Amino acid sequence: MGLLAAGIGAGIVAIGAGLGIGMIGKAATESIARQPEASGDIRGAMLLTAVFIEGVALFCAVICALIIFLG
Amino acid sequence: MGLLAAGIGAGIVAIGAGLGIGMIGKAATESIARQPEASGDIRGAMLLTAVFIEGVALFCAVICALIIFLG
Amino acid sequence: MGLLAAGIGAGIVAIGAGLGIGMIGKAATESIARQPEASGDIRGAMLLTAVFIEGVALFCAVICALIIFLG
Amino acid sequence: MGLLAAGIGAGIVAIGAGLGIGMIGKAATESIARQPEASGDIRGAMLLTAVFIEGVALFCAVICALIIFLG
Amino acid sequence: MGLLAAGIGAGIVAIGAGLGIGMIGKAATESIARQPEASGDIRGAMLLTAVFIEGVALFCAVICALIIFLG
Amino acid sequence: MGLLAAGIGAGIVAIGAGLGIGMIGKAATESIARQPEASGDIRGAMLLTAVFIEGVALFCAVICALIIFLG
Amino acid sequence: MGLLAAGIGAGIVAIGAGLGIGMIGKAATESIARQPEASGDIRGAMLLTAVFIEGVALFCAVICALIIFLG
Amino acid sequence: MGLLAAGIGAGIVAIGAGLGIGMIGKAATESIARQPEASGDIRGAMLLTAVFIEGVALFCAVICALIIFLG
Amino acid sequence: MGLLAAGIGAGIVAIGAGLGIGMIGKAATESIARQPEASGDIRGAMLLTAVFIEGVALFCAVICALIIFLG
Amino acid sequence: MGLLAAGIGAGIVAIGAGLGIGMIGKAATESIARQPEASGDIRGAMLLTAVFIEGVALFCAVICALIIFLG
Amino acid sequence: MGLLAAGIGAGIVAIGAGLGIGMIGKAATESIARQPEASGDIRGAMLLTAVFIEGVALFCAVICALIIFLG
Amino acid sequence: MGLLAAGIGAGIVAIGAGLGIGMIGKAATESIARQPEASGDIRGAMLLTAVFIEGVALFCAVICALIIFLG
Amino acid sequence: MGLLAAGIGAGIVAIGAGLGIGMIGKAATESIARQPEASGDIRGAMLLTAVFIEGVALFCAVICALIIFLG
Amino acid sequence: MGLLAAGIGAGIVAIGAGLGIGMIGKAATESIARQPEASGDIRGAMLLTAVFIEGVALFCAVICALIIFLG
Numbered sequence: 001m002g003l004l005a006a007g008i009g010a011g012i013v014a015i016g017a018g019l020g021i022g023m024i025g026k027a028a029t030e031s032i033a034r035q036p037e038a039s040g041d042i043r044g045a046m047l048l049t050a051v052f053i054e055g056v057a058l059f060c061a062v063i064c065a066l067i068i069f070l071g
Numbered sequence: 072m073g074l075l076a077a078g079i080g081a082g083i084v085a086i087g088a089g090l091g092i093g094m095i096g097k098a099a100t101e102s103i104a105r106q107p108e109a110s111g112d113i114r115g116a117m118l119l120t121a122v123f124i125e126g127v128a129l130f131c132a133v134i135c136a137l138i139i140f141l142g
Numbered sequence: 143m144g145l146l147a148a149g150i151g152a153g154i155v156a157i158g159a160g161l162g163i164g165m166i167g168k169a170a171t172e173s174i175a176r177q178p179e180a181s182g183d184i185r186g187a188m189l190l191t192a193v194f195i196e197g198v199a200l201f202c203a204v205i206c207a208l209i210i211f212l213g
Numbered sequence: 214m215g216l217l218a219a220g221i222g223a224g225i226v227a228i229g230a231g232l233g234i235g236m237i238g239k240a241a242t243e244s245i246a247r248q249p250e251a252s253g254d255i256r257g258a259m260l261l262t263a264v265f266i267e268g269v270a271l272f273c274a275v276i277c278a279l280i281i282f283l284g
Numbered sequence: 285m286g287l288l289a290a291g292i293g294a295g296i297v298a299i300g301a302g303l304g305i306g307m308i309g310k311a312a313t314e315s316i317a318r319q320p321e322a323s324g325d326i327r328g329a330m331l332l333t334a335v336f337i338e339g340v341a342l343f344c345a346v347i348c349a350l351i352i353f354l355g
Numbered sequence: 356m357g358l359l360a361a362g363i364g365a366g367i368v369a370i371g372a373g374l375g376i377g378m379i380g381k382a383a384t385e386s387i388a389r390q391p392e393a394s395g396d397i398r399g400a401m402l403l404t405a406v407f408i409e410g411v412a413l414f415c416a417v418i419c420a421l422i423i424f425l426g
Numbered sequence: 427m428g429l430l431a432a433g434i435g436a437g438i439v440a441i442g443a444g445l446g447i448g449m450i451g452k453a454a455t456e457s458i459a460r461q462p463e464a465s466g467d468i469r470g471a472m473l474l475t476a477v478f479i480e481g482v483a484l485f486c487a488v489i490c491a492l493i494i495f496l497g
Numbered sequence: 498m499g500l501l502a503a504g505i506g507a508g509i510v511a512i513g514a515g516l517g518i519g520m521i522g523k524a525a526t527e528s529i530a531r532q533p534e535a536s537g538d539i540r541g542a543m544l545l546t547a548v549f550i551e552g553v554a555l556f557c558a559v560i561c562a563l564i565i566f567l568g
Numbered sequence: 569m570g571l572l573a574a575g576i577g578a579g580i581v582a583i584g585a586g587l588g589i590g591m592i593g594k595a596a597t598e599s600i601a602r603q604p605e606a607s608g609d610i611r612g613a614m615l616l617t618a619v620f621i622e623g624v625a626l627f628c629a630v631i632c633a634l635i636i637f638l639g
Numbered sequence: 640m641g642l643l644a645a646g647i648g649a650g651i652v653a654i655g656a657g658l659g660i661g662m663i664g665k666a667a668t669e670s671i672a673r674q675p676e677a678s679g680d681i682r683g684a685m686l687l688t689a690v691f692i693e694g695v696a697l698f699c700a701v702i703c704a705l706i707i708f709l710g
Numbered sequence: 711m712g713l714l715a716a717g718i719g720a721g722i723v724a725i726g727a728g729l730g731i732g733m734i735g736k737a738a739t740e741s742i743a744r745q746p747e748a749s750g751d752i753r754g755a756m757l758l759t760a761v762f763i764e765g766v767a768l769f770c771a772v773i774c775a776l777i778i779f780l781g
Numbered sequence: 782m783g784l785l786a787a788g789i790g791a792g793i794v795a796i797g798a799g800l801g802i803g804m805i806g807k808a809a810t811e812s813i814a815r816q817p818e819a820s821g822d823i824r825g826a827m828l829l830t831a832v833f834i835e836g837v838a839l840f841c842a843v844i845c846a847l848i849i850f851l852g
Numbered sequence: 853m854g855l856l857a858a859g860i861g862a863g864i865v866a867i868g869a870g871l872g873i874g875m876i877g878k879a880a881t882e883s884i885a886r887q888p889e890a891s892g893d894i895r896g897a898m899l900l901t902a903v904f905i906e907g908v909a910l911f912c913a914v915i916c917a918l919i920i921f922l923g
Numbered sequence: 924m925g926l927l928a929a930g931i932g933a934g935i936v937a938i939g940a941g942l943g944i945g946m947i948g949k950a951a952t953e954s955i956a957r958q959p960e961a962s963g964d965i966r967g968a969m970l971l972t973a974v975f976i977e978g979v980a981l982f983c984a985v986i987c988a989l990i991i992f993l994g
Contacts, residue, residue, distance in 0.1 A: 005078025007928025007990050010983035011935025012082025017979040018943025020089025020096075025943075025972030026950035027097035029965050031104030033954030036961040038107040042100050043968060045114060049096030050975055052121055056088040056128050057979050060081035063136055065986055067078050068993060070139060076149025083153025091160025091167075098168035102175030109178040113171050116185060120167030123192055127159040127199050131152035134207055138149050141210060147220025154224025162231025162238075169239035173246030180249040184242050187256060191238030194263055198230040198270050202223035205278055209220050212281060218291025225295025233302025233309075240310035244317030251320040255313050258327060262309030265334055269301040269341050273294035276349055280291050283352060289362025296366025304373025304380075311381035315388030322391040326384045329398060333380030336405055340372040340412050344365035347420055351362050354423060360433025367437025375444025375451075382452035386459030393462040397455050400469060404451030407476055411443040411483050415436035418491055422433050425494060431504025438508025446515025446522075453523035457530030464533040468526050471540060475522030478547055482514040482554050486507035489562055493504050496565060502575025509579025517586025517593075524594035528601030535604040539597050542611060546593030549618055553585040553625050557578035560633055564575050567636060573646025580650025588657025588664075595665035599672030606675040610668050613682060617664030620689055624656040624696050628649035631704055635646050638707060644717025651721025659728025659735075666736035670743030677746040681739050684753060688735030691760055695727040695767050699720035702775055706717050709778060715788025722792025730799025730806075737807035741814030748817040752810050755824060759806030762831055766798040766838050770791035773846055777788050780849060786859025793863025801870025801877075808878035812885030819888040823881050826895060830877030833902055837869040837909050841862035844917055848859050851920060857930025864934025872941025872948075879949035883956030890959040894952050897966060901948030904973055908940040908980050912933035915988055919930050922991060 009064040017057035021050050080135040088128035092121050148209040155206065159199035163192050222277040230270035234263050293348040301341035305334050361422040368419065372412035376405050432493040439490065443483035447476050503564040510561065514554035518547050574635040581632065585625035589618050645706040652703065656696035660689050719774040727767035731760050790845040798838035802831050861916040869909035873902050932987040940980035944973050 028046040032039045099117040103110045170188040174181045241259040245252045312330040316323045383401040387394045454472040458465045525543040529536045596614040600607045667685040671678045738756040742749045809827040813820045880898040884891045951969040955962045 003990050004928040005075040007932030007987050008935065009078030009080075009082040009932075010986040011932035011939065012079065013085040014936040014939030014980045014983040015942070016082065016085030016087070016089035016939070018089075018939035018941075018976050019086070020093030021972050021975050022943030022946035023093035024096035024100065025947035025968065027100045028968045028972065029947065029950045029954045031100045032964050032968055033958040033961055035104040035107060036958060036964060038104055039961075039964045041103050041107060041110045045096065045099045045103055045117060046968060046972070049092050049099065049117070049121060050972060052092050052125055053089050054975055054979070056125070056132065057085045058982070059129070059132055060085040060135075061979065061982055061986065063081040063132065063139070064078050064983075066139060067074050068986070068989060076146040080149030080151075080153040083150065084156040087153065087156030087158070087160035089160075090157070091164030094164035095167035095171065098171045102171045106175040106178060109175055112174050112178060112181045116167065116170045116174055116188065120163050120170065120188070120192060123163050123196055124160050127196070127203065128156045130200075130203055131156040131206075134152040134203065134210065135149050137210060138145050147217040151220030151222075151224040154221065155227040158224065158227030158229070158231035160231075161228070162235030165235035166238035166242065169242045173242045177246040177249060180246055183245050183249060183252045187241045187245055187259065188238065191234050191241065191259070191263060194234050194267055195231050198267070198274065199227045201271070201274055202227040202277075205223040205274065205281065206220050208281060209216050218288040222291030222293075222295040225292065226298040229295065229298030229300070229302035231302075232299070233306030236306035237309035237313065240313045244313045248317040248320060251317055254316050254320060254323045258309065258312045258316055258330065262305050262312065262330070262334060265305050265338055266302050269338070269345065270298045272342070272345055273298040273348075276294040276345065276352065277291050279352060280287050289359040293362030293364075293366040296363065297369040300366065300369030300371070300373035302373075303370070304377030307377035308380035308384065311384045315384045319388040319391060322388055322394075325387050325391060325394045329383045329387055329401065330380065333376050333383065333401070333405060336376050336409055337373050340409070340416065341369045343413070343416055344369040344419075347365040347416065347423065348362050350423060351358050360430040364433030364435075364437040367434065368440040371437065371440030371442070371444035373444075374441070375448030378448035379451035379455065382455045386455045390459040390462060393459055396458050396462060396465045400451065400454045400458055400472060404447050404454065404472070404476060407447050407480055408444050411480070411487065412440045414484070414487055415440040415490075418436040418487065418494065419433050421494060422429050431501040435504030435506075435508040438505065439511040442508065442511030442513070442515035444515075445512070446519030449519035450522035450526065453526045457526045461530040461533060464530055464536075467529050467533060467536045471522065471525045471529055471543060475518050475525065475543070475547060478518050478551055479515050482551065482558065483511045485555070485558055486511040486561075489507040489558065489565065490504050492565060493500050502572040506575030506577075506579040509576065510582040513579065513582030513584070513586035515586075516583070517590030520590035521593035521597065524597040528597045532601040532604060535601055535607075538600050538604060538607045542596045542600055542614060543593065546589050546596065546614070546618060549589050549622055550586050553622065553629065554582045556626070556629055557582040557632075560578040560629065560636065561575050563636060564571050573643040577646030577648075577650040580647065581653040584650065584653030584655070584657035586657075587654070588661030591661035592664035592668065595668040599668045603672040603675060606672055606678075609671050609675060609678045613667045613671055613685060614664065617660050617667065617685070617689060620660050620693055621657050624693065624700065625653045627697070627700055628653040628703075631649040631700065631707065632646050634707060635642050644714040648717030648719075648721040651718065652724040655721065655724030655726070655728035657728075658725070659732030662732035663735035663739065666739045670739045674743040674746060677743055680742050680746060680749045684738045684742055684756060685735065688731050688738065688756070688760060691731050691764055692728050695764065695771065696724045698768070698771055699724040699774075702720040702771065702778065703717050705778060706713050715785040719788030719790075719792040722789065723795040726792065726795030726797070726799035728799075729796070730803030733803035734806035734810065737810045741810045745814040745817060748814055748820075751813050751817060751820045755806065755809045755813055755827060759802050759809065759827070759831060762802050762835055763799050766835070766842065767795045769839070769842055770795040770845075773791040773842065773849065774788050776849060777784050786856040790859030790861075790863035793860065794866040797863065797866030797868070797870035799870075800867070801874030804874035805877035805881065808881045812881045816885040816888060819885055819891075822884050822888060822891045826877065826880045826884055826898060830873050830880065830898070830902060833873050833906055834870050837906065837913065838866045840910070840913055841866040841916075844862040844913065844920065845859050847920060848855050857927040861930030861932075861934035864931065865937040868934065868937030868939070868941035870941075871938070872945030875945035876948035876952065879952045883952045887956040887959060890956055890962075893955050893959060893962045897948065897951045897955055897969060901944050901951065901969070901973060904944050904977055905941050908977070908984065909937045911981070911984055912937040912987075915933040915984065915991065916930050918991060919926050
């Protein structure tokens with residue numbers, strides 16, 4: 001049962017990270033194209049929020065990995 | 072049963088955090104591109120709401136982690 | 143059975159909070175970019191509604207946490 | 214069985230409240246940005262509808278909490 | 285089985301009320317921002333439809349609460 | 356089995372009524388904001404369709420309530 | 427099994443009627459706001475299609491009610 | 498098993514008819530508002546397609562009703 | 569098992585026909601409103617595609633009806 | 640088991656054909672309204688793609704019908 | 711079990727082909743209406759991609775048909 | 782169990798290929814209509830990405846076919 | 853159980869690759885139509901991201917193929 | 924059970940990566956078409972976020988591969 005959870009959970013984590021960072025990356029590239037001279041500020045906000053998501057996603061992926069070894 | 076919950080729950084937490092912070096990050100980068108001189112206020116609102124989501128998401132991820140050790 | 147509920151429930155709570163506060167944060171950053179001088183009023187409305195959601199979400203997350211210890 | 218219901222039900226309640234109040238908060242911040250001088254009327258309508266949703270959501274969350282203690 | 289229904293049903297009721305009243309509240313705040321002088325008529329229509337939804341939602345929530353005590 | 360149906364059915368009824376009347380209320384408030392002088396006709400059409408939905412929804416909710424007492 | 431069907435079926439009927447009549451009511455109120463002098467024709471088309479949906483929905487709701495008494 | 502099918506099938510039939518005729522009714526009312534002098538042609542096309550859907554929906558609802566009596 | 573299939577299958581057939589013909593009817597009424605003098609050509613294309621869908625839907629509904637008598 | 644597949648499969652086939660041909664019919668009627676003099680070319684492309692979908696849908700519906708007689 | 715797969719699989723194949731070719735046919739008819747003199751090039755690209763989808767869909771439908779005879 | 786997988790998997794493969802190539806074909810026909818003189822470059826990019834999807838889809842369909850013979 | 857996973861997993865992989873590369877191919881063809889002289893840069897970005905997706909998809913498809921031979 | 928998880932999990936990982944990188948690639952190609960001279964900055968932001976997603980996706984795919992060998 002634990003293995004089932006680990007595999008599907010890992011897949012859902014990837015969806016979460018993909019959708020979240022994908023939306024940010026989409027907005028960032030479009031914003032830079034609209035305001036090239038503000039690319040520093042944009043890249044800062046992009047990294048800040050992408051790292052928030054990356055952190056939660058890795059934390060959750062580690063939970064899934066833990067299940068394989070402990071479960 | 073608990074392990075199943077931990078893995079899938081962790082995955083869904085990642086979707087929640089990804090969608091929420093992704094929407095905020097998307098809006099923030101676009102807003103900075105539209106009004107570079109208001110980037111301080113925008114970054115403030117961005118951080119405030121992103122931290123709200125991050126808090127709930129980590130709280131829920133910890134619940135999932137607790138299930139592995141207690142369940 | 144209770145553990146299953148706690149994990150999945152916690153995940154769904156995170157989606158609810160993420161979507162809700164994400165929509166508010168998205169609108170707030172875009173609104174500040176459109177009207178920087180009204181950022182006080184906007185931040186007030188943003189906090190008021192975000193706190194409503196945060197309250198329900200934490201209440202529901204606590205229910206999920208209760209299930210682990212009582213269930 | 215009751216615990217399963219309590220956890221998942223609490224999660225779904227949070228989605229309902231999040232989506233509903235999120236939509237209202239999104240519209241309210243955008244409306245204030247468009248008409249800062251009507252922020253009193255807007256905040257009134259915002260609170261009125263947000264409280265309707267908050268009421269139903271808390272009522273439903275209490276049902277879920279009841280299930281843990283009675284079920 | 286009845287408890288399962290009560291919890292999940294209560295959650296779905298909250299989604300219904302949240303989406304419905306959320307859409308109305310969203311439209312009402314945006315409408316007041318567009319036509320502040322018609323806020324009386326708008327608030328009237330808003331309350332009328334919100335109360336329709338609130339009525340159905342509370343009726344359904346009471347059904348769910350009944351299940352706990354009778355089921 | 357009947358109780359399961361009553362709870363979940365009641366929840367789905369609330370979604371149906373919420374979405375339907377929510378769409379109508381949203382359109383009505385926006386229409387009044389666009390044409391305040393036609394608010395009588397608009398309120399008439401709004402009530403007519405909202406009552407259609409309310410009728411079906413209450414009929415279905417009563418079916419769900421019947422299940423508790425008969426099932 | 428029949429009771430399960432009656433409850434959930436009734437709920438889904440309400441969604442169908444809600445979405446369908448909701449879309450019509452939304453369009454009718456917006457159309458009257460755009461062309462107040464054509465409100466007679468609009469109300470005619472609105473009633474004609476709403477009654478089509480109402481008919482099917484009530485027919486289906488009666489099937490669900492039949493299941494309780496016969497099933 | 499047949500009763501389960503009849504109830505849920507009837508519900509889904511109502512969704513199909515509701516969505517389909519709802520879309521047509523929505524377009525018809527909006528079209529009449531845009532071109533009041535072409536309301537004859539529009540009403541013709543509206544009735545023609547609505548009757549197509551109504552026919553299929555009633556045929557399917559009768560199948561569901563048959564299941565109760567034969568199944 | 570066959571009866572379950574007949575009921576739910578009939579419901580899904582109705583969704584397919586409803587969505588498909590609904591989209592066509594929606595486009596046709598809007599097109600006639602935009603170009604009343606081309607209503608002949610539009611009605612031709614509308615009937616041609618609606619009949620394609622109607623044919624497949626009736627064929628599938630007959631399969632569902634066959635299941636009741638043969639299954 | 641085969642009968643279950645035949646009924647539900649037939650329903651899903653109808654959705655596929657309905658959505659696909661519905662989209663084509665929608666676009667065709669709107670295109671003719673925009674360019675009445677190109678209705679020959681448009682009708683050609685419409686028929687070509689609608690027949691592709693019709694072919695696949697009938698092939699799949701026949702598979703479902705085969706299941707009833709062979710399964 | 712194989713028959714279940716054949717029926718539902720065939721249905722899903724029809725959705726895939728319907729959505730894919732439907733999107734292409736929709737775009738092609740709209741494109742011809744916008745640029746009637748480029749109808750040759752448009753028809754070429756339309757056929758090329760529609761045949762790609764048709765190929766995959768028939769390949770998959772044949773797999774489903776194989777299951778009936780071999781499974 | 783393998784046959785179940787083969788049938789449903791083949792269906793889902795067809796959805797994947799249909800959606801992907803459908804989106805590309807839609808964009809390509811619209812692009813050619815907008816810029817007929819760039820049809821060479823557009824057809825090149827269209828083929829390149831369509832072949833990527835076709836490759837993955839056929840690879841996955843072959844996996845499904847393998848399951849019938851090996852499983 | 854492994855075969856079930858291989859077939860459905862392969863299907864989902866095809867959806868992932870189809871949606872991802874489809875979105876990229878759609879944007880690329882539209883971009884080339886808007887800026888034919890930048891087709892080199894556009895084709896570069898298109899290939900870079902399409903290959904990222906292709907890589908993950910093939911890696912996942914190979915996992916599914918492995919399951920057939922090892923599982 | 925583990926094999927089931929590996930196959931489906933791998934498929935979901937591919938969806939996550941496909942959607943995420945697809946959104947980024949779509950935005951990047953469109954942005955380069957709008958601002959060819961900023962293609963360096965755009966390609967930088969594109970790569971940065973695509974690599975974030977690629978990292979999470981490969982990490983999750985490796986978890987799925989691990990399940991086959993360990994589970």
